[in-house]
Amino acid sequence: MKIVASSIKADPSLVSAPANRSPRLLETLLANLDGMVYRRREDESWAMEFISEGCLALTGYLPEDLLMNQLVSYEQLIHADDRHMVRARIAESLSQQSRFEIEYRIVRADGQLRWVWERGVGIFNPDGSVDALEGFIQDITERKESNQALLEAERRYRSIFENAIEGVFQTTPSGAYIAVNPALARIYGYRSPEDLIVSLRDIRHQLYVENERRAEFMRLMEEEGSVSNFESRVYRRDGEIIWISENARAVHDEAGQLLFYEGTVEAITERKLYEAEIRHQATHDALTGLPNRTMLHNHLQRAIQIPRQKSALTAVVFVDLDQFKYINDSLGHQIGDELLKTVAQRLVSCVRDSDMVARQGGDEFVLVLENQADENSITEVMQRILTAVAKPWRAGDREFHITSSIGISRYPTDGRDVETLLKNADSAMYKAKERGRNNFQFFARWMDTQVSNRLEMLVSLRQALDKDEFKLFYQPKVSIADGSIIGAEALIRWQSPEQGMVAPDRFIPFAEEAGLIVPIGEWVLRTACAQNKAWQEAGLLQIPVAVNLSPRQLDQSLPDFVRKVLTESALSAQWLELEITENVVMKDAEKTVATLNALKQLGLKISVDDFGTGYSSLSYLRRFPVDALKIDKSFVRDIARDADSAAIVKAVISLAHILNLRVIAEGVEDHEQYNFLRQNGCDEVQGYYFGKPMSVADFTLRLQQEQSSEE
Template identity: 55%
Template sequence: MRLSLAHHSKVEDYTTSVSAFIRNWLQHREHILDSLLKNMEGMAYCCLVDAHWTMLFISDGCFDLTGYRPDELLHNGCTSFEELTLPEDRARIRNTVDDALSRRERFEIEYRIMTIDGQIRWVNERGTGIFNPQGQVEALEGFIQDITQRKLNEQALQEAERRYRNIFENSIEGIFQTSQDGQYINANPALARIYGYESPEELIQSLNNIAQQLYVQPESRQAFLTLMQLEDRVVNFESQIYRRDGSTIWISENARAVRNDAGKLLYFEGTVEDITERKSYNALIEYQATHDDLTGLPNRTLMQDRLLQAISYADRTASKLAVVFVDLDKFKDINDSMGHFIGDQLLIAMARRLESCIRDSDTVARPGGDEFVLLLSNIHGMDALSQTLQRVLALTSEPCSIEGKDFTVTSSIGISLYPDDGKTSETLLKNADTAMYKAKQEGKNNFQFYTRELNSILVERLEMEYQMRNALGHNEFHLHYQPKLNLRTQRITGVEALIRWHNPRQGLISPNRFIPIAEESSLIEQIGSWVLEKACMESIALSQLSGYDVPVSVNVSPRQFQQSNLVGNISRVLQETGLKPSLLELEITEGTLADTSPQFIKVLNDLKGLGIKLAIDDFGTGYSSLGYLKHFPIDNLKIDRSFVMGLESDTANQAILKAIVALGHNLGINLVAEGVETERQRDFLLSIGCDEMQGFLFSQPLPFDQAGKLLLAQDKLV
């Protein structure tokens, strides 16, 4: 089919247009290439493969890259490109290019150059060889680009990775990554050490079920996962875990959940710290805060908590609770005389004995001193409770061997019952203490249940103690003096100072009421000191009044005798009052002689060294230490009134008195009989050689003025 003239005309026009475009593009090709090269960040080049990489062509990007203009590098004008390259990179560059040319492949290499202003830049060079028809390389052409920033970024990343790896490898904390199903993905050496493995690899291979293999309590893993689900992290998650050898330690974990961009959980990562030492220390601190250091028993704090729990249990079960106060009799005497080590060992022994008397559900506590408290729960009858208390009495009274010596103490026990004797812990403890005080009054080594009458006794005791303190400051105490008489000459040989208390509200209070209370508190020391000073001053006054020396005897309580400064205090009083030491006699109760320690005997000798006299009071009622009298520097032995009363018809008392007098004379000790009230008593004592007497037969204790008048009526003492 013939084409129309119009169609032929269109084809010719198109062909003419394309030809014109090609001619135009060819004419401007060099301009276009120059424009492209100028707009590219980097330097295009063509160079010879010689020692200097002599440049035959360099694009304008040369200036931005090196600081040199292209004409300064062409044909090695100012310098060669070899000179711009850092010396330590040159051999590597040439080896890379030569290797690529030998295989007729493109090459790519990164190296450093130095710019005209001395800066070092990293560059990336990509190029290829230009070969002649004979296959020989004639030149190189390629493109060099500045990659300094990229290199710096890579170096920074590598440094960060190195630091992280260094931290990971050398951290003292364990670092881990674990899967959700309980397998270790990654672990550092510290974690391996904490868990007892030789290496992280061994740990990862060995532990494939964290919940069962690692945690002592498998539910700890579920608690870990629950926290992760709720918060995507755990903080200070503490748990006990097994080490490789089967031992257990405590750890603290801080971890987070790692998720991808879609929120899918990938793994957990975090740190582990061994807190076993801290846990042990905290446990020790908590134990020390709630337990007695010496015996390991619950202390007052824990006792209060246990008591509250026991009360709550008694309420729930409708049962009774017994609160038992146990006080060791005469413990203080042993502790003061034999030293605190013996006392401590005795307390430890008593604690173990008390523990053996009770059930596992009960409590033995030591709130302080020589007192123990038993909390006995679920009491349904008095028989079982009484058996327990009898067992306590029996065990505590058994001799305790310490350092080869036997020591014996007994116990006074007071009991209060919940809810009968109180509804609060404070009331129960107070009432048990009141009952214990009653047990002591009843002769010790027994137990007493609380009654309301006991409470009134305690109130009276506290009130009397308070009034005694006031009495010291208000001059309510006075001294009376009972003369001692020589049985042969019937003359006064001295006086015994006896304290009296005239209370403004109650009148005259018997020493039998207030002295025992003072003995149980520190008041006896203050009262004893007052009596000593007052007696010394009034002895001088009596001597001045009568015209001759009047010796005075002063009673010293066992508690006073245990004062470390007793000798010094007496020496001070003698100096301040001016009384001759030979006119002062200290009367010691027989029970004090139970202490035969070297320190006790030294105190006696030190007192004798002052020039004073020593007497044993109420002899025969306490220690019965006739065989030990030779150990003590005693001047006078005062025979207790119990041997004198009724001696007219009691042949046993007569025999005892004869033996005491005979032994005393054999030891060079003066004998004084107390409580002489009849002439027949006086005559019998005289007949067996007793030296002196005291008693109502001659005179009852007299106030200072009356004692002075009695002394004036006597002849001068022989």
């Protein structure tokens, strides 16, 4: 290695090794340094008297280029913006006769900008004047860039922390806040993060409404080290109670000692209120506010499973209004609805708080009376009901006397399961009607007048498929944006030789009961797919046709059957939509998800029918591979005059769009309903306002007219 030096005699202080050691040792030491050793004059030119070979790696210049400023002076390499600072710092250190350390930028020979660290000292003459500067310069660009990256990361973290919508926190295990962001202060109602930290010193007692939630939080942290979606009720500073959801983890040091907890907080009060409203609407009748059939079945199931007092009875009471159809048809649905609400209030006034009054549907109510001592106590309640319902009722300037027919079944005497008890109470109610109405009857085995009719219905149904008595009608689905037909729903009808055209609500329950619904459902699917393919081959508008699925069809074999039908009909899966009811979806959610995923893989569409009448867990709804929610017509019917129904419809539309689902409203019968749905962002509609269910010939004509108008 060559050490370049000036012709000026080197200062002995540069050589620290004993004179008897080889100069080669000094050369080796300097060559191995990651940087440049120098000696330069303390004058205006800062001429270099000595430079080690590290100069080339550092500056891109050879040592002789800088020696005595032969090609360029080192000061010229210093970035122009830093030269004054470097001069000033060195001058200050020399004035104090102390070492100097400086970080600044240089411009290499190749134009690269590099950060360097220089450490040096002044060499003083005996008279105190400065003879020279000696020091070492090292490239620190990587460290500076790393520090800058850390600073930038910290700045970004701080920005996220300060501007996050969610609350962010760190707390001690004892329950005090160490750090919080402005969002958490706003959520909890404090003026600033500092205000929250100072004021809220005991999380368990000051924050949580239920102290055990903090205990549960601590238990999870100790056992699992984290919590996810941990929901609790907490107090805001002003005492208001809100819902929050927390995600947090325990932070430990390298020795495994717990330092603190950190996490995020989201305010979920609106969501919790919405879920509660959805749950209430799912289990309660929208018109009367009474429990609906779903809640009735669940309640009755629990009632017959709870251990009873010895000899105590549970009564299932079926109440049917005798003159309701006349009032509803002659005075209109609005008057009929008011009557139903009045009757609901009267029935509730006749029973204990522990009893249940539910609306079965239409003008039918079901009561569940638990822990009845004997038939006499049940009879007393029935007499109160007959009297209460029969009180005069006014509609405008007219007064009506409404009576009721009541049937009662008893557990365990008349049945040991929900279906049997309801069926037998229904049979007893029909016996009460047969005996002149405005009376009640206890069920007896011999009195079920419906048995023979049901048997006749079942026999006829078994023959209907073989005799080709079923027909499919098609109701158009219309785009709310432009009124064009974008789909159709296939609806089954029974052309019975004895009874004429029978609506599905009359024979489907019997088909379900007799196990005929699966072959009937298969016939519907085959017929609908074949008809849609026929329309396409005729050059008509290509639209998906929706087919309703029975709960009994929704099993693991369904995807294979659907695939077979599509193959047989040569219909592309994109033109088939399957509709399943909300209650069916939730009956066995895990099994349903698997079946629906298999169906979706075929390429067809899936919609949830009668949405809002059952109870869908939102967490499950996100998992179901469905394309659309279909709002039940019971809500659509009342949206123009009932605030609750309107709110439910708005909420369903909003929920569906959040989940990227289409919204279909059924049962649209007038412009007022259509206008409400259009203004609130509904996607599709169907109902009598756009077309009743039509025969194949009529729907074919409608498609032809639609196609002509588009052309």
